[in-house]
């Protein structure tokens with residue numbers, strides 16, 4: 001009766017990786033229990049997740065071809081766009097969030113267009129906007145830009161409005177740190193930068209005043225939900241953002257955070273079920289309304 005924080009499966013967004021083909025379900029070695037799915041197998045997985053109590057998913061695409069400008073990101077027939085259509089055909093009240101970024105789609109692995117060894121912010125905006133509109137046309141319910149280019153929320157908002165998607169919400173990865181906790185995801189998405197790092201566009205883990213400035217900018221540009229990422233080393237940032245703005249806040253319990261738990265549990269060093277619920281509770285207690293987590297299915301099951 002006196003418990004202050006309660007987890008609910010409605011809090012979770014379940015991240016999934018989708019690629020082309022049929023009948024594909026191949027495990028990501030650094031993220032046991034997570035897979036690359038072809039669209040048909042993805043539909044199956046999501047059906048089972050819904051039975052467990054999951055109500056929302058976020059999709060990441062694994063393209064067949066990568067090039068310098070991430071063409072596959074804004075191809076209407078690409079795996080993510082096809083998956084959104086297929087999921088809506090099968091499940092009427094599922095929320096489908098789509099990640100907008102170029103790093104999974106560029107051969108150099110950066111989140112934007114590269115010129116003379118540098119990511120060019122403003123040239124990237126148009127491609128991100130095009131990606132968002134293509135995902136919206138496929139039926140995405142929430143657009144989630146993760147690239148961290150300056151001005152991308154405004155650019156995406158404008159493009160969505162022009163295309164007739166005025167009421168489609170934007171969940172912006174607003175305070176996204178240049179973190180080592182993304183390692184397993186980069187293996188999963190084959191998106192590790194081929195040169196340099198992401199420190200020019202992602203944030204320094206040492207800063208939290210800057211996180212508030214990043215969030216303020218994204219809200220001004222039209223973000224409806226703001227995200228802090230990663231979650232666990234940044235619980236203080238989640239709390240500051242929630243207190244300062246009072247808007248819906250999401251937190252991304254990222255791949256490295258997931259894989260550490262999975263590895264320790266596989267060795268019998270920790271009690272996986274209790275740790276998962278403790279971790280997710282702490283993220284919610286810090287102020288997150290929404291948690292993106294690879295534990296979504298198991299946590300939803302545990303909460304039943």
Ligand code: PBG
Pocket residue numbers: 099101103111146147181182183184185186191253254255256
């Ligand atoms: C793409 C993106 C990344 C993640 C989500 N979207 C990787 C990155 O910035 O390198 C990481 C998610 C995770 O680690 O679970 N920009």
